[in-house]
Every structure is written in C-alpha cells, then in structure tokens.
Amino acid sequence: MSHTYRYPRPALTVDIVVFGLDAEDLQVLLIERDGKPFRGQWALPGGFVDVGESPDDAARRELEEETGLSEIFLEQLYTFGNPGRDPREHVVTIAHYALVNLNEHDVKASSDARNAAWFSINDLPKLAFDHSEILKVALDRLRAKVRYQPIGFELLPKKFTLRQLQHLYELILDRELDKRNFRKKVLATEIVKETNQFEKDVAHRAARLYRFDQRKYDRMTKQGFNFEV
Amino acid sequence: MSHTYRYPRPALTVDIVVFGLDAEDLQVLLIERDGKPFRGQWALPGGFVDVGESPDDAARRELEEETGLSEIFLEQLYTFGNPGRDPREHVVTIAHYALVNLNEHDVKASSDARNAAWFSINDLPKLAFDHSEILKVALDRLRAKVRYQPIGFELLPKKFTLRQLQHLYELILDRELDKRNFRKKVLATEIVKETNQFEKDVAHRAARLYRFDQRKYDRMTKQGFNFEV
DNA sequence: TTCGTTAGTGTATAAAATACACTAACAAGG
DNA sequence: CCTTGTTAGTGTATTTTATACACTAACGAA
Numbered sequence: 001m002s003h004t005y006r007y008p009r010p011a012l013t014v015d016i017v018v019f020g021l022d023a024e025d026l027q028v029l030l031i032e033r034d035g036k037p038f039r040g041q042w043a044l045p046g047g048f049v050d051v052g053e054s055p056d057d058a059a060r061r062e063l064e065e066e067t068g069l070s071e072i073f074l075e076q077l078y079t080f081g082n083p084g085r086d087p088r089e090h091v092v093t094i095a096h097y098a099l100v101n102l103n104e105h106d107v108k109a110s111s112d113a114r115n116a117a118w119f120s121i122n123d124l125p126k127l128a129f130d131h132s133e134i135l136k137v138a139l140d141r142l143r144a145k146v147r148y149q150p151i152g153f154e155l156l157p158k159k160f161t162l163r164q165l166q167h168l169y170e171l172i173l174d175r176e177l178d179k180r181n182f183r184k185k186v187l188a189t190e191i192v193k194e195t196n197q198f199e200k201d202v203a204h205r206a207a208r209l210y211r212f213d214q215r216k217y218d219r220m221t222k223q224g225f226n227f228e229v
Numbered sequence: 230m231s232h233t234y235r236y237p238r239p240a241l242t243v244d245i246v247v248f249g250l251d252a253e254d255l256q257v258l259l260i261e262r263d264g265k266p267f268r269g270q271w272a273l274p275g276g277f278v279d280v281g282e283s284p285d286d287a288a289r290r291e292l293e294e295e296t297g298l299s300e301i302f303l304e305q306l307y308t309f310g311n312p313g314r315d316p317r318e319h320v321v322t323i324a325h326y327a328l329v330n331l332n333e334h335d336v337k338a339s340s341d342a343r344n345a346a347w348f349s350i351n352d353l354p355k356l357a358f359d360h361s362e363i364l365k366v367a368l369d370r371l372r373a374k375v376r377y378q379p380i381g382f383e384l385l386p387k388k389f390t391l392r393q394l395q396h397l398y399e400l401i402l403d404r405e406l407d408k409r410n411f412r413k414k415v416l417a418t419e420i421v422k423e424t425n426q427f428e429k430d431v432a433h434r435a436a437r438l439y440r441f442d443q444r445k446y447d448r449m450t451k452q453g454f455n456f457e458v
Numbered sequence: 459t460t461c462g463t464t465a466g467t468g469t470a471t472a473a474a475a476t477a478c479a480c481t482a483a484c485a486a487g488g
Numbered sequence: 489c490c491t492t493g494t495t496a497g498t499g500t501a502t503t504t505t506a507t508a509c510a511c512t513a514a515c516g517a518a
Contacts, residue, residue: 002233002234002235003233003234003235003236003237003238004231004232004233004234005231005232005233005234005238005240006231006232007232007277007279008232008279008280009232009234009238009239009240009241009280010238010241010278010280011234011238012238012239012241012321048236049239049310049321050236050237051237051238051239051312051318051319052312052319053312054310054311054312055308055310055321076307076308078305079284079305079308079323081278081283081284081323082283083280083281083282083283089280090280090281092241092278092284092323094308094310094321161496162496162497163495163496178476178477178478179496179497180477180478180497180498180499181475181476181477183497183498184498184499185475202484202485202494202495203484203485203486203493203494203495204483204484204485204493204494204495204496205482205483205484205485205494205495205496205497206483206484206495206496207495207496207497208496208497228474228475390465391465391466392464392465407507407508407509408465408466409466409467409468409508409509410506410507410508412466412467413467413468414506431463431464431515431516432462432463432464432515432516432517433462433463433464433465433514433515433516434463434464434465434466434513434514434515434516435464435465435514435515436464436465436466437465437466457505457506459518460517460518461516461517461518462515462516462517462518463514463515463516463517464513464514464515465512465513465514465515466511466512466513466514467510467511467512467513468509468510468511469508469509470507470508470509471506471507471508471509472505472506472507472508473504473505473506473507474503474504474505474506475502475503475504475505476501476502476503476504477500477501477502477503478499478500478501478502479498479499480497480498480499481496481497481498482495482496482497482498483494483495483496483497484493484494484495484496485492485493485494486491486492486493486494487490487491487492487493488489488490488491488492
C-alpha cells in the first residue's frame, strides 16, 4: 500500500533525549543504529510520527518500543528540520526530552533487537545525524528549566535524601552548591516533605529521607518557581 | 505531478504569531481565511513547509508572501500536532512567533489577496483551527522570555525613550512598573546607550532618545539576563 | 503667565543571597 | 571498646538586590 499527495512532504519523526541519573553522572540513553545510514553509530531513540497520532504520543510509543520505558516525564523540546540533517531525504524531527529515575525503570532489550545503553554526558560517543546538536539543546534546556521548575525530582527515587537532591542539582548545573543554603532553600519552597525514614546500609550517619509534596509540586510547576541555588 | 510514499505522512505547516506594538496595545497580525475550512474567519499567517526548506525559512517565506514582512525577529515556539486540529487531515504545524516594530514595517496587501489586520491582544476575534491556543502559548512565551532576554526591544523603533521602553514592558507583563527603579535597572544592564537626540513634537518636556548597544545586546541574549522588573 | 504634562533624579528600607565551621551519628576496623 | 572516617545536620552575620516613595525641571498650549 502506498500514499500519494499533490505536493511532496517532508518525513516527520520524533527523537527523544532521555536523561537518567546514576551515582556519579547525568546520563543519556542511546540506541545503536541497525539500518542505514550511520549503521552501528549511536543515536537518540525515535521514529516516525504516524498519521492520526500526536507527536507526544509518538514519542512515548517509540520510547516504549525501543527501550521499554513508559510513564515517564516527557516534554517537547524543539523541532529540527534543516533539509540536510538526514542524507536520504528531508526529515523534520520533533525532539523531546525525558527524565527517568534509573532505580525504578529498567531499560529492557528493545523490540527492534537494537542495542540500548546509557552514556555519561561527559563521555559521549559520536552521534548519528544532528543528534549531538539536539542533545546539546536538551541539556541547555534542562539546565535552564531546573532553575524555575522543579522538574529535576523526576530523576530521583520516590524517597531521597537532601544530599541526593543537592548532588542532582550540582550535576545539572555543573557547579558546587553550599549545603546549608541549599537545604534552607529547598525546605523553604515546601515542595519536599520529610518522612520518618532514614537511608540504610551506609557507612556513616544515615540521612533522613524526603519525598515530594505532590500538591505543592503541581502548584509550583505551573506558577513561578525561583530556584537560584 | 504527485508524490507517493510507502507510509502516510502528516502534512507539515508553519504558523506565525506576529506581535507588534502601537501606542496603546500589544497587537497581533491576523489573516482572513479565503479557502475552506473556516472561510472568512481570522487565522494566524502560515502555510506549508516545502521539501528542502527549513521550518524557519518556511516561516519567513510565508510571512513575506502573506504580509510583506521580512527581516524581522522570528523564533520557533512549539509544534502542535494533535490529529484533530485540522478537520481535513492530520496537519502538524511548527508555530513561530515574531516581533516587529510597526513604525518601520508596513503590512502590505498580501499576494494571496487575503485581508491582513492587526488586533489588540485584549480584543481578539475567534480564530480558526487551534490558533487561539497557539496565540496563548506565544503570549506566555513572550511574557516569560522578556524577563531573561532583551527581546522586547525588537518591538521599538531604533531610537526610543525610556518611557516607551517601560510602557512596552508594562504591556507585555501586564502590570505597572516604578519609573525610577525601571530606569535604574535598564541603565545598569548597559544594553541601552543614550544619544544626544530628544523626541520632538511633544507637548511637554522632550525625553532623551536611547538606542541599543548591539554588542551588549548580543552578549546578554546569549548569557543570562535577569530582568525582574 | 499660567497650566498641564512628562522628564529626570536619590535614598532609606526590606528582602534575598551568600559565606562560613562546628558537633552529631554511625559503621568499620584495629 | 576505642579510634577513625565519613556524612548529617544546624545558624548567623554580611552583602547584594529589590522595593517604596516625591519632588523639581522642561516645555508646549492656552
């Protein structure tokens, strides 16, 4: 079956920059390309937008198909459509970025039998197409957004220590923060609530675990949120 | 001539929210629809993305074709692609927004012989498609962006008084600002430079004219720019 | 000459950001 | 069980930034 149009149309795809957090680094999920072009090179997960499907849905579907990830934070980033970005034909891609908590989401083998792996943002391979540029834009966006919207929490487990949270902010913003001022500021926003639990199996004094206050979180996500840490 | 693809493709368009400033209000440029659907209703200027053309180029081309505007500030906004947004078929649109100075750019009759007109953002007609939603997103973006990037200047003539600038900020942010604090803050950023000229033909003390410092402007556009007026 | 209107200026106060150092708790290892 | 290593947890003083606020100057119009 084929489809015919009066005028030529660019192909329309989605690509997703998936950020994850491990103990040491901010990471990005990449897929090893199977087909041409750029066979064997690493690329962002993504695929074609079906007719009748919103771009966001397409991004979620492709992400689940290629990596098994579902129900994660996902937002549109920017649309890249330079005619030369794909050597085969004019392909316009709606780039998205996603945040996942590595403890609670496993990346399973993809249905396409393509290889998926996490890479530190400080040690990235050469990427196919213009995916390096997309990744750079995503990282800039994440850095900018984390300052006025509490999205970074998506990268942490449900319960977390303030140290983990501070570490996350330090990784994203790429600079050190003052412990006392950070705690003061976070607690003042009231988007985290203390629990009566403490971390376990650590070779030092155990830190208290905190969790999000979902109600405050929703409110702050919509309204202004100043986090000039 | 027709074009055939293995899988169906959504149509790809651009739409542009053009903001302009007159003495009283922030305005938006709309086009009266000629063809179906929504014939006779007002809509954002826009059109199809050609194969081999970047979305930004498409937006500039369509804007020039439909309104005669060229060489203006234009940025990508967001891509809207809900399948139901166009009743005919699945059309994905890459929305842009643009800022023009009404004194230096005339909107000429469009080549399509369609009617173009400015509307105050406080008195908008019902718009075709999901264009009201696009306009709302554009306005939110403008309001947010003006606080950390000096883009508002694009709406003013080359030489302007500080009062005009303050008025612009008041219109965009929709609240009154303190004159002394505003002047203090603007001059502190050093993105405006005083000239030796003064406004003319005003029935009161003439105000000094200022102009952008393009070098500072470029630097501030890239780096942080905090304008919490 | 008066009136109306906007230009242009500084200071005091409040709020927010920053810099900074010690004691507490706990596990590991001798 | 005592010492060591490591991270948790806490407050205050200082600097910076934002805010609130009112008068004189200039100029055209009447």
